[in-house]
Structures are given as structure tokens and as C-alpha cells.
Amino acid sequence: MKEFEKYGKVLKNEPLKKYTSFKTGGPANLILFPESEEDLISALKICKERNLKHIVLGNCTNVLAKDEGFDGVVIMLKGVLKDISVSGDLVTASAGATLREVAEHALEKSLKGLEFAHGIPGSVGGGVIMNAGAYDGELKDVVESVRLLDNDLNIIELDNKEMNFGYRQSIAQEKGYIVLSAKFKLNKGNYEEIKSKMEDLMKRRSDKQPLDMPSAGSTFRRPEGYFAGKLIDDSGLRGFTHGGAGISEKHCGFVVNKNNATSKEIKETIEIVQKVVYDNFNVKLVREVKYI
């Protein structure tokens, strides 16, 4: 595993709970923070050649990591590969940049279109692959093109149409491609108007969502014709507690870590909620959170 040290900072047996927004997860054998795209590709090549279990993570806001940890290599882009550049109305951002940072860059240049993404805690990579959305926007509305690594680690570029975005979905997610960077096409706007829209959305988010508790945002996708939070609420599960985990008092769509929960307790909470909602409403709640 020593060879990974050529490609960036390496941490061995590092608890994932230090990085995940759920604040749970045992140690990963190795976490690599690649310093450049080339380093990321070299590290992925080693993983593939040696058949090492590996995963690429961004800001760790949409994952539940096992208490036993991750028996393999975690390539983490949190804090690295975060270049952002602006040319006219196009903003280019590397996969590790946070959506917040990209939205703030756009604001500085009075470019509108990314206000909705300002409060989304994920990275450009995690956001693009899932077509992150909130309030009146989705990344698919502003993505011009995406640079990716295909399954043979070739760099390819897909335009918005080719990304085949859907609700929390993209072709790149289906195929298991890695996002290197994305180009966002914005529009010239008014600085004060953009800023005030960002502030308004942030306020709506903090009024409605339990941002003060560890979680991975919405735990479940929106089932067609329903809202997960409402189904859970109507099942009488508001504030439900299971060990250290449970359902938020503030927004029932959020499974939260209430008090030093384990990932096992969070997973069990998710399963209990799925069962209760299915029994009550005959609706299957599909997880948005990824188990790793």
C-alpha cells in the first residue's frame, strides 16, 4: 500500500466517522487524498490492476459507512481537486470543489443559476453523478458538460444531453464513471439579487431541515406521487428514536444521528421506517443514502 503515498496524503486505519456527515463509520484501511487528476488516475489504476476494493468519495454527505469500517482503499476528494475557474458565463469546477464554493464563485462574478446549490452540502462530483437538486433547481439545469473517467480510466466528456440526467440520476451513475470536473453554463445576473436568493433558500432550508444534527440529508428518494417526509410523519414516526439514531423532530425525511449512534442503528432505523411506511401506505421508500 506504500505506493499510494506518491499520489497524495495517505491515512491508514483512519476512522471514516471523522469525515461522514452522519458522524459514523469505522476505519478505512487506507484513505488517499489525490493531489491531481493524474494522481487520482494512477491510484485507480493500481486499485484495478491489483483488484483492490476501492471507492471514490466526495464530501461524504450521502453515505453510511459500516461500523466495521471499509476494507479497502477510499479515494477521497474532500479538500482536494477543488479548482474553480470562470470564463464569461461558464464556470468550470473540479470534482472535489463543494457546490457551496462553486455557487459562491458564481456570485462573485454576478452569475445566476446556481443559487439553489449553495446550501447542498455535497461536492461537484457527488452532486453531478446524482443530479443534486433543491428548491427550484437541479444540476441538470446548469451543467454544460462533464469530464469523466470511464470504466477503462479513459477521460471522456459528455454534454448535458449525453449525461441523461433524471431525478437523482445520470448515465455516469449507472455506468460507474468517475467525475473529474464539470462545466456550468450560467447567466449574467445582479449580485444583490443572487445573494438575496441564496440567503432566502438557506433560510428556508434551516427553517425546515435539521441542519444542526448529523445526517445525510434526505434519507429516501421522493416516491412518485408522494413525499417521504410526509409518509413518515403520517405514520406517527416524528421524533422516533432507535438507540442513538432516529427520525428528526423537525423534518421526518431525515434519519439523524441523535446521540452517538452507530451505523448499525441508523441502518436499522431506515429499515424500521421502510417497513412501517409500507405497512401503512403500501409505498416502498427507496434509499437515497449509499451504504459503503
Ligand SMILES: NC(=O)C1=CN([C@@H]2O[C@H](COP(=O)(O)OP(=O)(O)OC[C@H]3O[C@@H](n4cnc5c(N)ncnc54)[C@H](OP(=O)(O)O)[C@@H]3O)[C@@H](O)[C@H]2O)C=CC1
Ligand atoms: N439536496 C440536499 O440538501 C442534499 C443533497 N445531498 C446529495 O448527496 C450527494 C452528496 O455528494 P458528496 O457528499 O460529495 O458525495 P459522497 O462523498 O457522499 O459520495 C456518495 C457517492 O457519490 C459518488 N461519488 C462521489 N464523488 C464522485 C465522483 N467524483 N465521481 C463519481 N462518483 C462520485 C460515489 O458513488 P459510487 O460509490 O456509486 O461511485 C459515492 O459513493 C450530492 O449529490 C447531493 O445531492 C446530500 C445531502 C443534502
Ligand SMILES: C=C(O[C@H]1[C@H](O)[C@@H](CO)O[C@H](OP(=O)(O)OP(=O)(O)OC[C@H]2O[C@@H](n3ccc(=O)[nH]c3=O)[C@H](O)[C@@H]2O)[C@@H]1NC(C)=O)C(=O)O
Ligand atoms: C435534503 C435533500 O434534498 C431535499 C431538498 O433540500 C428539499 C428542498 O428542495 O426538497 C426535497 O426534500 P423533500 O422531498 O422532503 O421536500 P420538502 O419540501 O421538505 O417536503 C415535502 C412535503 O412533505 C411535507 N412534510 C415534510 C416533512 C415532514 O416532517 N412532514 C411533512 O408533512 C412538507 O410539508 C411538504 O409538503 C429534497 N429531497 C428529496 C429526496 O428530493 C437531499 O437530497 O438530501
